[in-house]
Amino acid sequence: AEHPTCAWPGCNTPAERGQFHHLTPWKHGGETNVANLVTLCNYHNGVNEDDPNAPPQRGRLTRQGGTIVWQPPHTSL
């Protein structure tokens, strides 16, 4: 797997205890494929901001140049 642990920076929860997260949410047209999926623990899957148009809170994970990166609140990549 691309991430043996939760992909959120600084989180070491094993991936097998997490869940697949859609980088681009289903409701925003995201597909269920390797490029759009990342492993997050239950907690970080909950705090990730799925809606880029919602008020910024905890930031979100996104894919940039093939790498999963954390996008801080109040920014756009």
Ligand SMILES: [Zn+2]
């Ligand atoms: Zn986590």
